[in-house]
Amino acid sequence: MLSQKISRRAAMLGGGAILAWSASPASAFLQKAAATMGRATRASIDELIKRMTLEEKAGQLTLMASAWGGGIATALNPPTENQGFPKQIEDAVQGKLTGVFNGNGAAMALQMQRAVMSRSRMKIPLIFAADVIHGHRTIFPVGVGEAASFEPSLAERTARVAAFEAAGSGIDWTFAPMVDISRDQRWGRTMEGSGEDVILGMIFAAARVKGFQGRSLADDDCLLATIKHFAAYGAAESGLDYNPVDLSERTLREVYLRPYKAGIDAGAATVMSSFNEISGIPANGNHWLQTEVLRGEWGFKGFIVSDYTGDEEMIVAGYAADRRDAARIAFLAGVDMSMQSGVYAEHLPGLVRDGLVPEAKVDESVRRVLAAKSAVGLFDDPFRRIDLQREKARSRLPNAIALARESAQKSIVMVKNEGNLLPLSPSAKIALIGPMVRSGADINGPWVVYGDNAQAVDLPAGIREAVKGKGSVTVTQGSGIDQPLNGGIAAAVAAARKADVVLLAVGESERMSGEAQSRTDITIPPAQQELAEAVARTGKPIVVILRNGRALALKGAIKNAPAILVTWFLGSESGHATADILFGKVGPSGRLPISFPHESGQQPYYYAHKATGRANPPGPPQEYKTHFRETLNEALYPFGHGLTYGVVVYGSLALSTPRMGWDDKLTISTTLTNRGKRAATEVAQLYIHDRVASITRPVREMRAFQKVDLAPGESKTVRFVLSRRDLEFVGVNNRWIAEPGAFDVWIAPSAQAEGARGSFVLAAA
Structure with a gap:
């Protein structure tokens, strides 16, 4: 087994590599001043490219998983043999790799970089x-949870801290943010993005890019951001991962492409192509998508990387004949860098020599990659982010933990609170029941490579700390995630009977x-549902x-519980943040970024x-109208829904004019009043509906939102401004x-609430 320790000699060799680098021809070329590419000019990069062999060029376009993985990456990408890492170092020295991903921090990076800088021909x-998705060592809520904050500045701050920690461990580049619109909750990757709404998705995409990339990519606390997955991965048929996507170009442009564009406009340096096909053409081979659009x-100037073996997968999909053909198709479509499949390293040189791929196009892709390396300062200092002491010094600092708690608090959505069951009294006798009481498991959430559930604050710890010296807490698992526990339900029922309130x-x-x-x-797995039904029969009040x-279709005792908190996967401070909301230390302020359906079968x-032409009018289902046999075509808990500990009332809608000129702007306002006894944070959402158009329009579309803090008894006026551009859609061409024409407009607390409603007319030019 390869030693994972860095010796004093290794550190000294790292210093020797720096000296070797400073004297190398590449250093001389690339330390020329430039305004557009950091220290490396286009001319100096071109000089490097002229000196490279075709094999070395293909190597700069080849990215592989680290043979010495970090954290969970070891399980995701295990070395194939004991000599995996030494062999990978030799590949890097020979110019066969542009880099690696999900490696074992600064220790791994130091060994690889010093070998390349001291021994490779081009240096x-x-x-x-790395996959730094919702945190590095400090873990923040999953993307869809953080989007529930409706606070893009929060996402920018958490991405900033994630970049600070990750860059401290030798990482230059993250495969985030994921900005796919998710409108089918069967799709597992819903957790990684910002939900179903276009505007919310656009705003959070831009915020996360800015957070990862910071003020300057050359700073040692910044990362290259990657907009992914290009494109429309969230529209996979049946919500089945990797499945085809079949969309009209109109829907693609109007809904799915816009968050990618927002991220690119915010400066995203790289884009990752998606696994899916669109209308029969795999994204990795789609020239229209990758190059023309x-x-x-x-005008995207960065480089495009395939997702993990995505280019090679065109073979099984029936779009490429073999690995050589897959390399040709993907490269000519516009994919600059191949991840993990190795098809570029294996076949690009031969494709160029056979006249099937122009060498000038290969040079252009290499130029983009080298420009990105220059932008993050690697040509100035290859060891810029590799520092063993800094890695430890930046990990899980107090300000990061505090931000994790704040972000988790703001991500929690209270969707139900009958009889003001919440907030709870800390002096209550509490029975904490359910499989999510387990310590060290299922806290951080999916796509955490470097975080550790053992370091996360679990639910029992958070609640016990909140009630310490006042109430009492008993903890009973009751069931497993998917399987019942022997005697689990009986133990849970006994605990519930002794309690004042059950936290399920x-x-x-x-x-x-x-x-x-x-x-x-x-839905909730049957074993847990059975547990919920048994506990509910005790008659004790239940907080779910x-x-x-993802959004869930809630049933039975879970759906009927008087209070429900949607807490997602909250990360490092999960237990503390949940307790803060439960006991009223902080009021709930989150709103749903995805709609919770009545039934699974409503998806998407x-x-x-x-x-539709036969919409079911308000009220019960009517014959031959749009509804399912079991339910109406509406949500149990709609997009934008979320309750507070206050009582917020919307006043009437006010318009600056009922007739908006073609080149004018319209101001829309209403007054929000908190008639409750507790402070509230309301998320006022602006929706429009175009009544008659040349392309039928959705029943509502959110155009903006505002978070408003209201003290008990306080009133505030919220104002939104619309221009003609906010009323645009993708037309027949x-x-x-x-x-x-006429438009309906709402300022409302959710996509199904009336709130303050009115209408206006957009006049002709």
């Missing part, structure tokens, strides 16, 4: 990447959400604490659906247009 620094229309902690495990975790039935990475369900 081009490696780049180190991304580069041509949007149920939901999904980390392995039930995330990549490759599609579900046909998005859901742990989940999203609030911005079309009315797939171009953005606005049309004069």
Whole structure:
């Protein structure tokens, strides 16, 4: 087994590598001043490219998983043999790799980089990447949970801390943020993005890019951000991971492409292509998508990397004949860098020599990659982010833990609170029941490579700390995630009978959400449902604490509980943050970024659906109208829904004018009043509906939102401003247009609430 210790000699060799680098031809070329590429000019990069062999060029376009993985990455990408890491170092020295991902921190990076900088012919620094999705060592809520905060500045701050920690461990580049619109909750990767709404997705995409990339990519606390997965991965048929996507170009442009564009406009340096096909063409081989739209229309200047073996997978999909053909198709489509499959290293040189791929196009891709390496300062100092002492010094600092608690608090959504059961008194006798009471498990959530559940504050610890010296807490698991426990229900019922209130902690495990975790039935597993029904029969008041990475169809005793908190996977400070909400130390302020359906069979369900010509009017189902046999075509808990400990009342809607000029702006306002006895944070949401258009429009579309803090008895006026551009849609020629006519408008607390409602007319030009 390879030693994972860094000796004093190794550290000295690292210093020797720096000296070797400073004297190398690459250093001389790339330490010329430039305004557009950091210290490396285009001319100096071109000089390097001229000196490279075809094999070395292909190596700069080849990224592999680290043979010495870090944390959970060891299980995800285990070395194939004991000599895996030494062999990988030799590949890097020979110019066969541009870098590796998900490695074992600064120790791994130091060994690889010093070998390349001291022994390789070109001495081009490696780049180190990782899946830093919702935190590095300090873990923040999963993406969809953080989006529930409706606070993009929070996402920017958590991404900033994640970058600070990750860059301290030798990482230059993160495969985040994921910005796919998720409108089918069967899809496991819902947890990674920002939900179903376009505007929310766009705003959070930009915020996370800015957080990861910071003020300057060359700073040693910043990472290259990656917008993924390009494109429309969240629209996979049946919510089945890796499945095809079949969309009209209009829907693609109007809904799915916009968050990617927002992230790129915010400066994202890289883009990752997606696994899915769109209308029969795999994304990795889609020239229109990768080159004509991304580069041509949007002007993207960074590089595109395939997802893990995504290019090679075109073979099984029936789009490429073999590995050589897959390399040719993906590269000519516009994918600059191949991840993990090795098809570029294996076949690009031969494809160039056979005249099937222009060498000038290979040079352009290499140029983009080298420019990115220059932008993050690797040509100035290949060891910029590799520092063993800094790695430890930056990990889980007090300000990071405090931010983890704040972000977790703001991510929790209270969807139900009958009889003001919450907040609880800390002097109550509490029975904490359910499989989510287990310590060290299912707390951080999916897609955590470097975090440790053992370091996360679990639910029992958080609640016990909150009631210390006042009430009492008994903890009973009651059931497993998927399986009953012998005697578990009996023990849970006994605990419930002795308590004043039951906290029922149920939901999904980390392995039930995330990549490759599609579900046909998005309900609570039967073993947990049976536990809930038994506990409910005791007659004790129940607060359901859901742990989940997607919207769920709630049933029976869980659905009927008087109080329900949606807590997602909250990360490092999960237990503290949940207790803060339960006992009123902090009021709930989160809102749902995804719609909770009545039934699994409603999927895909999203609030911005079309009315159809036979919409069911308000009230019970009517014959031959749009509804299922079992339920109406609406949500149990809609997008934007969330309660506070205050009582917020919306006043009437005020418009600056009932007739908006073509080139004018319209101000829409209402007054919010907190008539409760506790402070409240309200999320006022602006929705529109175009009544008649050349393309039928959704029943509602959110255009903006504001978070408003209200003291008891306080009133505040919220104002939104609309322009003609906010009323545009993709027309019959797939171009953005606005049309004069009547519009409904709401300022409301959710996509199904009336709130303050009115209408206006957009006048013709």
